[in-house]
Amino acid sequence: xxxxxxxxxxxxxxxxxxxxxxxxxxxxxxxxxxxxxxxxxxxxxxxxxxxxxxxxxxxxxxxxxxxxxxxxxxxxxxxxxxxxxxxxxxxxxxxxxxxxxxxxxxxxxxxxxxxxxxxxxxxxxxxxxxxxxxxxxxxxxxxxxxxxxx
Amino acid sequence: xxxxxxxxxxxxxxxxxxxxxxxxxxxxxxxxxxxxxxxxxxxxxxxxxxxxxxxxxxxxxxxxxxxxxxxxxxxxxxxxxxxxxxxxxxxxxxxxxxxxxxxxxxxxxxxxxxxxxxxxxxxxxxxxxxxxxxxxxxxxxxxxxxxxxx
Amino acid sequence: xxxxxxxxxxxxxxxxxxxxxxxxxxxxxxxxxxxxxxxxxxxxxxxxxxxxxxxxxxxxxxxxxxxxxxxxxxxxxxxxxxx
Amino acid sequence: xxxxxxxxxxxxxxxxxxxxxxxxxxxxxxxxxxxxxxxxxxxxxxxxxxxxxxxxxxxxxxxxxxxxxxxxxxxxxxxxxxx
Numbered sequence: 001x002x003x004x005x006x007x008x009x010x011x012x013x014x015x016x017x018x019x020x021x022x023x024x025x026x027x028x029x030x031x032x033x034x035x036x037x038x039x040x041x042x043x044x045x046x047x048x049x050x051x052x053x054x055x056x057x058x059x060x061x062x063x064x065x066x067x068x069x070x071x072x073x074x075x076x077x078x079x080x081x082x083x084x085x086x087x088x089x090x091x092x093x094x095x096x097x098x099x100x101x102x103x104x105x106x107x108x109x110x111x112x113x114x115x116x117x118x119x120x121x122x123x124x125x126x127x128x129x130x131x132x133x134x135x136x137x138x139x140x141x142x143x144x145x146x147x148x149x150x
Numbered sequence: 151x152x153x154x155x156x157x158x159x160x161x162x163x164x165x166x167x168x169x170x171x172x173x174x175x176x177x178x179x180x181x182x183x184x185x186x187x188x189x190x191x192x193x194x195x196x197x198x199x200x201x202x203x204x205x206x207x208x209x210x211x212x213x214x215x216x217x218x219x220x221x222x223x224x225x226x227x228x229x230x231x232x233x234x235x236x237x238x239x240x241x242x243x244x245x246x247x248x249x250x251x252x253x254x255x256x257x258x259x260x261x262x263x264x265x266x267x268x269x270x271x272x273x274x275x276x277x278x279x280x281x282x283x284x285x286x287x288x289x290x291x292x293x294x295x296x297x298x299x300x
Numbered sequence: 301x302x303x304x305x306x307x308x309x310x311x312x313x314x315x316x317x318x319x320x321x322x323x324x325x326x327x328x329x330x331x332x333x334x335x336x337x338x339x340x341x342x343x344x345x346x347x348x349x350x351x352x353x354x355x356x357x358x359x360x361x362x363x364x365x366x367x368x369x370x371x372x373x374x375x376x377x378x379x380x381x382x383x
Numbered sequence: 384x385x386x387x388x389x390x391x392x393x394x395x396x397x398x399x400x401x402x403x404x405x406x407x408x409x410x411x412x413x414x415x416x417x418x419x420x421x422x423x424x425x426x427x428x429x430x431x432x433x434x435x436x437x438x439x440x441x442x443x444x445x446x447x448x449x450x451x452x453x454x455x456x457x458x459x460x461x462x463x464x465x466x
Binding site for chain 2: 034106
């Protein structure tokens with residue numbers, strides 16, 4: 001169980017390899033990477049700044065990860081979330097879960113990102129191609145996705 | 151869209167980074183790695199040999215990948231499956247799907263592995279700790295998982 | 301009491317963090333909001349759409365009824381948009 | 384006609400691939416199985432539990448009713464277990 005909140009980028013291969021390394025009980029690992037898109041809600045996006053609530057962020061991510069371990073039989077899990085300035089194509093977040101069986105790995109990974117999306121205190125300010133800065137609004141779809149897991 | 155069937159191992163970071171590289175329409179990438187476990191059906195497993203049907207394997211994997219692209223709006227996808235002798239902890243398979251939105255990435259990735267499990271001509275012969283060699287039997291659960299996507 | 305503001309609440313209020321000493325009648329997070337909006341137009345604007353504002357007390361999600369005390373850390377922010 | 388056997392069918396029959404020339408009455412994959420089992424005990428054992436045997440004709444999944452012709456590639460194998 002690992003949670004990291006950091007400004008710098010992470011190396012996907014290093015992180016995922018470390019997650020399963022040396023644990024031969026693992027039969028499947030599911031991971032999700034969120035990236036900055038160059039378009040959102042119909043506007044071109046030149047970049048964004050991710051603000052967060054230091055202290056509470058780590059606490060919430062740890063709670064979300066612990067909840068995944070309560071719900072599924074996991075051998076390993078990982079949440080890395082970046083903050084600060086990001087450009088299109090940059091990685092924002094990595095969540096991963098490893099289990100003896102693939103269904104648990106998929107469900108836990110999906111759960112991690114769905115809950116993170118509605119419970120971890122991060123806020124995105126997009127720099128639009130128009131020059132404007134726009135605070136991204138929470139999506140109803142994210143609330144619905146999270147409520148699947150209630 | 152890429153399908154590879156190979157005896158040698160693959161590097162997870164290289165493969166996943168290449169999948170999203172330079173495509174800033176991608177908002178999410180989901181991946182699944184299957185690994186050799188040291189236990190199966192209550193027996194210790196010292197290794198396995200993966201047999202496949204050269205020609206039909208590639209054809210089926212390409213069909214499965216094409217079906218995923220018909221069902222979801224994907225920017226990129228990847229299937230790599232190994233064959234030959236493998237040891238506990240070794241990677242067997244990698245499937246990944248990238249999309250503007252995370253739900254499509256998750257569903258397509260899950261679909262890829264569920265269909266692969268029932269439609270791609272691979273067979274596992276496990277070397278048990280007892281010295282016996284055992285052909286892995288198809289699991290009803292895999293049929294059920296695949297039938298979700300009908 | 302330490303009060304934190306994030307994202308557009310921070311921008312509208314003009315600060316991300318302040319140490320305040322509300323009157324004794326302020327016993328819940330909702331009462332704190334009601335008192336804050338009397339302090340200036342930035343606060344009034346920030347809390348205008350109260351339904352859009354999330355509350356955390358000591359880094360745990362709460363609501364308008366959550367009790368607050370002198371040494372608490374109280375945070376106000378919009379619905380989260382990370383991930 | 385090229386016939387392929389995989390996994391435990393290959394082991395029971397003792398070969399993974401053979402070129403055969405069945406009689407003209409063999410027009411479907413099912414009829415091919417019925418003819419193959421007359422060729423020896425290995426075939427009989429391999430096809431004993433016929434429900435467990437999957438069929439592919441020219442690398443496409445088929446069943447006992449799938450027509451077969453002289454130049455086809457016909458494969459028999461257990462349910463797949465990759466991934």
